[in-house]
Amino acid sequence: MRKAIPALAILGLFLALGAWGAPAAETTDGAGHGGPVVPVLLGLIVILLAAKIGGELFERMGQPAVLGELVFGMTLGSLGLLGFGGLEFLKTSVGLEILAQLGVILLLFQVGLESNVGEMLSVGWSSLLVAVLGVIAPFFLGWGVSAWLLPGEETLAHIFIGATLCATSVGITARVLADLGKLSARESKIVLGAAVIDDVLGLVILSVVSGTIAASNSGGSLDTLDTLAIIGKAIAFLVGALLIGGWLSRRVFRLAGLLRVKGILLALALSACFLLSWIADRIGLATIVGAFAAGLILDGVEFRDLGEKTKHHIEELINPIGGFLVPVFFVLMGLRVDLSTFGQTSVLGFAALLSVAAVLGKMICAAGVLERGLDRLSVAVGMVPRGEVGLIFAGIGAQLTLHGRAVITPPVFAAVVVMVIVTTLVTPPALKITLARGDRKRGRVPETAPVPEPERPALPLG
Amino acid sequence: MRKAIPALAILGLFLALGAWGAPAAETTDGAGHGGPVVPVLLGLIVILLAAKIGGELFERMGQPAVLGELVFGMTLGSLGLLGFGGLEFLKTSVGLEILAQLGVILLLFQVGLESNVGEMLSVGWSSLLVAVLGVIAPFFLGWGVSAWLLPGEETLAHIFIGATLCATSVGITARVLADLGKLSARESKIVLGAAVIDDVLGLVILSVVSGTIAASNSGGSLDTLDTLAIIGKAIAFLVGALLIGGWLSRRVFRLAGLLRVKGILLALALSACFLLSWIADRIGLATIVGAFAAGLILDGVEFRDLGEKTKHHIEELINPIGGFLVPVFFVLMGLRVDLSTFGQTSVLGFAALLSVAAVLGKMICAAGVLERGLDRLSVAVGMVPRGEVGLIFAGIGAQLTLHGRAVITPPVFAAVVVMVIVTTLVTPPALKITLARGDRKRGRVPETAPVPEPERPALPLG
Numbered sequence: 001m002r003k004a005i006p007a008l009a010i011l012g013l014f015l016a017l018g019a020w021g022a023p024a025a026e027t028t029d030g031a032g033h034g035g036p037v038v039p040v041l042l043g044l045i046v047i048l049l050a051a052k053i054g055g056e057l058f059e060r061m062g063q064p065a066v067l068g069e070l071v072f073g074m075t076l077g078s079l080g081l082l083g084f085g086g087l088e089f090l091k092t093s094v095g096l097e098i099l100a101q102l103g104v105i106l107l108l109f110q111v112g113l114e115s116n117v118g119e120m121l122s123v124g125w126s127s128l129l130v131a132v133l134g135v136i137a138p139f140f141l142g143w144g145v146s147a148w149l150l151p152g153e154e155t156l157a158h159i160f161i162g163a164t165l166c167a168t169s170v171g172i173t174a175r176v177l178a179d180l181g182k183l184s185a186r187e188s189k190i191v192l193g194a195a196v197i198d199d200v201l202g203l204v205i206l207s208v209v210s211g212t213i214a215a216s217n218s219g220g221s222l223d224t225l226d227t228l229a230i231i232g233k234a235i236a237f238l239v240g241a242l243l244i245g246g247w248l249s250r251r252v253f254r255l256a257g258l259l260r261v262k263g264i265l266l267a268l269a270l271s272a273c274f275l276l277s278w279i280a281d282r283i284g285l286a287t288i289v290g291a292f293a294a295g296l297i298l299d300g301v302e303f304r305d306l307g308e309k310t311k312h313h314i315e316e317l318i319n320p321i322g323g324f325l326v327p328v329f330f331v332l333m334g335l336r337v338d339l340s341t342f343g344q345t346s347v348l349g350f351a352a353l354l355s356v357a358a359v360l361g362k363m364i365c366a367a368g369v370l371e372r373g374l375d376r377l378s379v380a381v382g383m384v385p386r387g388e389v390g391l392i393f394a395g396i397g398a399q400l401t402l403h404g405r406a407v408i409t410p411p412v413f414a415a416v417v418v419m420v421i422v423t424t425l426v427t428p429p430a431l432k433i434t435l436a437r438g439d440r441k442r443g444r445v446p447e448t449a450p451v452p453e454p455e456r457p458a459l460p461l462g
Numbered sequence: 463m464r465k466a467i468p469a470l471a472i473l474g475l476f477l478a479l480g481a482w483g484a485p486a487a488e489t490t491d492g493a494g495h496g497g498p499v500v501p502v503l504l505g506l507i508v509i510l511l512a513a514k515i516g517g518e519l520f521e522r523m524g525q526p527a528v529l530g531e532l533v534f535g536m537t538l539g540s541l542g543l544l545g546f547g548g549l550e551f552l553k554t555s556v557g558l559e560i561l562a563q564l565g566v567i568l569l570l571f572q573v574g575l576e577s578n579v580g581e582m583l584s585v586g587w588s589s590l591l592v593a594v595l596g597v598i599a600p601f602f603l604g605w606g607v608s609a610w611l612l613p614g615e616e617t618l619a620h621i622f623i624g625a626t627l628c629a630t631s632v633g634i635t636a637r638v639l640a641d642l643g644k645l646s647a648r649e650s651k652i653v654l655g656a657a658v659i660d661d662v663l664g665l666v667i668l669s670v671v672s673g674t675i676a677a678s679n680s681g682g683s684l685d686t687l688d689t690l691a692i693i694g695k696a697i698a699f700l701v702g703a704l705l706i707g708g709w710l711s712r713r714v715f716r717l718a719g720l721l722r723v724k725g726i727l728l729a730l731a732l733s734a735c736f737l738l739s740w741i742a743d744r745i746g747l748a749t750i751v752g753a754f755a756a757g758l759i760l761d762g763v764e765f766r767d768l769g770e771k772t773k774h775h776i777e778e779l780i781n782p783i784g785g786f787l788v789p790v791f792f793v794l795m796g797l798r799v800d801l802s803t804f805g806q807t808s809v810l811g812f813a814a815l816l817s818v819a820a821v822l823g824k825m826i827c828a829a830g831v832l833e834r835g836l837d838r839l840s841v842a843v844g845m846v847p848r849g850e851v852g853l854i855f856a857g858i859g860a861q862l863t864l865h866g867r868a869v870i871t872p873p874v875f876a877a878v879v880v881m882v883i884v885t886t887l888v889t890p891p892a893l894k895i896t897l898a899r900g901d902r903k904r905g906r907v908p909e910t911a912p913v914p915e916p917e918r919p920a921l922p923l924g
Contacts (some may be wrong), residue, residue, distance in 0.1 A: 035861055036556055037563035037749065041740040048729045048736075055723040065723050094498055098557040101499035261517040261527050263785040267510045270786060274510075278503040287499065317782045323725040324732060324783055399497055 040095035051327035073334020100332045103325030108288040109273045112295015115196045127193030129368035134383045135201045138165035138361025145353045160397045160407050165358045167202030168195040169387025191382035207234040207285045241293040266317045341411040351415035355422040375438025385427040390420045502557035513789035535796020562794045565787030570750040571735045574757015577658045589655030592830035596845045597663045600627035600823025607815045622859045622869050627820045629664030630657040631849025653844035669696040669747045703755040728779045803873040813880035820885050837900025847889040852882045
C-alpha cells in the first residue's frame with residue numbers, strides 16, 4: 001500500500017499538469033515565451049512517466065513493458081471520454097508526432113543492427129519456410145475476416161488489414177525466450193531467424209500495399225505488373241542498400257577514423273539511418289524499410305578504425321536516443337485508440353475475430369519445421385506476438401487515404417491494437433507451457449525448470 | 463588533396479539532396495507517404511553532416527568545433543543568396559525548430575550536470591567578483607554601443623543586446639584550458655567558477671529583460687518594483703528548485719531503484735529536465751533556466767541505489783542525445799544569419815563595435831582577482847568567449863516581439879553571431895600567449911611548454 005502513494009502522487013501530477021498545461025498548449029502567448037517547444041516538453045514528461053509506470057506494472061505481471069506503454073497510452077487517451085480534456089493536445093501535436101516517427105525509425109534501425117544477414121542466411125530452410133507460411137496464412141485470414149465483417153470497405157483496405165497481421169515481433173519473442181533461458185535451443189533459433197525474415201517480408205508487403213494505394217489514388221488500378229514492379233523495387237532497394245551501402249559505409253567509416261572531431265560515429269550512424277529512411281520514402285517505400293536496411297548495413301561494418309578512438313559501440317550510442325524516443329511512439333499509438341469505438345459491439349467482434357485469425361494464422365508455422373525431434377508447437381507459438389510491427393503498419397494505414405477515406409479507420413485501428421495486445425499477452429504463458437511439454441516429451445531436463453504457472457489458465461492455442 | 467575528394471562528394475550530396483528534397487518539403491503528397499517527418503529527416507542529414515565537417519575543419523585550425531557548426535550553418539544558409547533555394551525549408555521547419563530547442567535545453571542540462579554547487583561556493587570571492595564585474599561591464603558597454611549606433615530601437619532592445627554580451631561560455635574556456643594542460647592552475651579554477659556564476663547571472667538578467675518585455679507588451683512599464691519582483695522570482699526558482707528538487711529527487715530516485723523496468727534512469731532524468739524547463743516557462747522564465755537547475759539538482763543526487771542496476775552514469779545517457787540534438791541548434795542558428803545584412807556597412811560597423819565591447823568588457827575581470835601572484839590578464843582573457851549562451855539569448859530575442867517588432871532584428875542577430883565568433887576565435891591563441899607570459903614572469907616552468915605560435919598575430923587585448 002505504501003508503494004501506491006508515489007504512484008498516486010504521480011497520477012495526480014499528470015492531472016495537474018494537464019489542467020495547467022492545456023491552456024498553454026492552445027494559446028501561444030501566455031506567461032511563457034518558449035515557443036513551440038513548450039507543449040512538447042509537457043507532452044514528453046507525461047509520455048515518459050506513463051511509459052515507465054505502465055512498463056513497470058506490466059513487467060511485474062510477467063508481460064513485456066511495451067504493452068504497458070500501449071495500455072497506459074490508451075488510459076491517458078481515454079481521460080477525454082471522462083470529461084478531462086487536459087491531455088487532448090497530445091493527440092494532435094505535430095512536434096510529438098515527429099518525435100514518435102523518429103522513434104519508430106530508430107527502433108527499426110536498432111532491430112536492423114541486432115539482425116545479422118549472415119546468421120539470417122545460415123538458419124536455413126526451416127526458418128525461411130516458417131516465415132513464409134507464417135506470413136501468408138495470417139495475411140489471407142486477416143483479409144478474409146475483414147472482407148466478411150466489413151463489407152463496406154474497399155478491397156485494398158482488407159488487404160492492408162491482412163498486412164498488419166503478418167510480421168512477428170522479434171523483440172517480444174526474444175525477450176520471452178531469454179527470460180526462460182531458452183535462447184540457445186534449436187527451436188528458438190528457428191523462431192528468431194524466421195521473425196527476422198518475417199520483418200523483411202512484412203516490409204515488402206507493406207511497400208506493395210502502400211504503393212498500390214498510392215497508384216489507386218492517382219487513378220491507376222490494381223495491376224499485376226505494377227505489383228510486381230513494387231515488389232521488385234522493395235527487394236532491389238534492400239539488396240542494393242546492403243551491397244552498395246555495405247561497400248560505401250566501410251570506406252566512409254574508415255575515412256571517419258581519420259577525423260578528430262568528437263561524436264563522428266553517432267553522427268554518421270544517424271545520418272545513414274535517416275538517409276536510407278528518406279530515400280525509401282522518396283521511392284515510395286515506408287521510411288522504416290530504409291531504417292531497417294541501414295541497421296543491417298551498419299551491423300556488418302567493422303569499427304576497428306574508430307574503435308580505438310571511441311569507447312562506444314554503435315548500439316550503446318543509439319540506445320539512449322531510442323530509450324527517449326521509442327516510448328513516445330508506443331504511448332502515442334495507445335493515445336490514439338478511440339476507446340469509444342468499443343461501444344459498438346461490431347468493433348469488439350471484429351477485434352476478437354482478428355485476434356483469432358492472428359493466432360491461428362501462425363499455427364501453420366508448425367508445418368514449416370523440417371527437422372525431426374523438435375517441438376513444432378513451440379515454434380508456432382513463438383511466432384504469435386505481433387507487437388510493434390503490427391502497430392507501425394496500422395499507424396501508417398491510419399495516415400493513408402483511399403478515395404478520401406482513411407485506409408485504417410479509427411474502429412479498425414482500435415481492433416488492430418487489441419489484436420496486438422492479445423497476441424502479445426498470450427505468448428509468454430503459452431510458450432512456457434509448450435516448451436515444458438516439449439522437454440517432457442523428449443525426456444530432456446529443462447535448463448531452468450520452467451514450471452507452468454498454475455494461476456494462469458492454459459490458453460486454447462490450436 | 464585526396465582527402466578533399468570525400469568532402470567534395472559530401473558537399474555534392476548536400477546540393478543533390480537539397481535539389482531533390484526541396485519539392486518534397488513543400489508538397490505533402492509526393493511519392494512518399496511518411497508524413498511530416500520526411501523533410502525533418504532530410505534536414506537532420508544535412509545538419510549532422512554539416513556540423514561534423516564544420517567541426518572537423520575548425521578543430522584542425524585549433525578552434526572549437528562549435529564554431530565550425532555555426533559557420534557551416536551560415537554557409538548552408540547563404541546558399542539561398544547564390545540562387546540555390548533547396549535548403550531554404552531548413553529555416554522554417556517547425557520540426558527542426560523543436561528539435562533544436564530540445565537540443566539547447568539538453569545542452570544547459572549537461573552544463574548543469576557538470577557544474578557543482580559545492581564547488582561553485584568554494585571557489586570563493588575571487589570567482590564571484592570576477593563574475594559580477596564581467597557581467598556588469600559588458601552589459602552596459604553593449605547597451606551603450608546599441609544605444610549609440612541604433613538610435614531608432616527601443617531601450618529594452620538595447621538592454622537585451624547588452625544581455626547577450628554577459629555570459630561566458632564554460633564549455634569553450636574549459637576546452638582550451640584542458641588542451642593547454644592548465645585545468646588545475648589556480649587561474650583556471652577562478653575562470654571556471656566565475657563562468658558558472660556568470661551563467662546564473664546571465665540567466666537572471668535574461669529573465670528580467672524578457673519579463674519586462676512581456677510586461678511592456680501588455681501595457682505595463684519599466685518599473686523598479688517589477689524588475690525586483692522578476693529578479694526575486696528567478697532567484698527563488700533557482701534556490702527553490704535546488705532545495706525542493708534536491709530533497710525530492712533523492713527520494714524519487716531511491717524509489718526508482720526498486721523498479722524493474724529498463725531505462726528508468728534516463729526517463730526520470732529527462733522528465734526532471736523537461737519538467738523544470740516547462741515550469742520555468744510557465745512562471746515567465748526561459749526554459750533553459752529550468753534545464754540548468756535540473757542539471758544542478760541531478761548532479762547532487764546519489765545513484766547508489768540505481769547504480770547496481772544500471773551501469774551508466776546520467777551523463778553517459780544524456781550525451782548521445784545531446785550529440786544528436788545540440789548540433790541541430792548551432793547549425794540552425796548559423797542558418798538563420800542573413801548574410802545579406804552584411805551588405806549594409808552599418809551592420810558591419812555594429813558587429814565590430816559589439817565585438818570590441820564584448821572583449822573590453824571582460825578585461826575588467828582582471829580587477830576581480832583578489833589573490834596576489836596570479837596572472838590577472840589570463841583570467842580576464844579566459845572570460846572572453848561567449849559561445850552558446852550569447853547565441854541562445856540572441857535566439858530568444860529573435861522570437862520575442864516588442865510592440866509588434868522583433869527585439870533582436872535580423873541585422874542585430876547577424877551582428878551578435880559575429881560577436882560570438884570573434885570572442886571565441888580570439889580566446890585560444892590569446893590565452894596561450896598570456897598564460898605563457900604569466901609563467902615566464904613567475905619563472906615557472908610551464909607544464910606543457912606552450913610556445914606562442916608565431917604564425918598567429920598577437921591580439922590587441924586591453
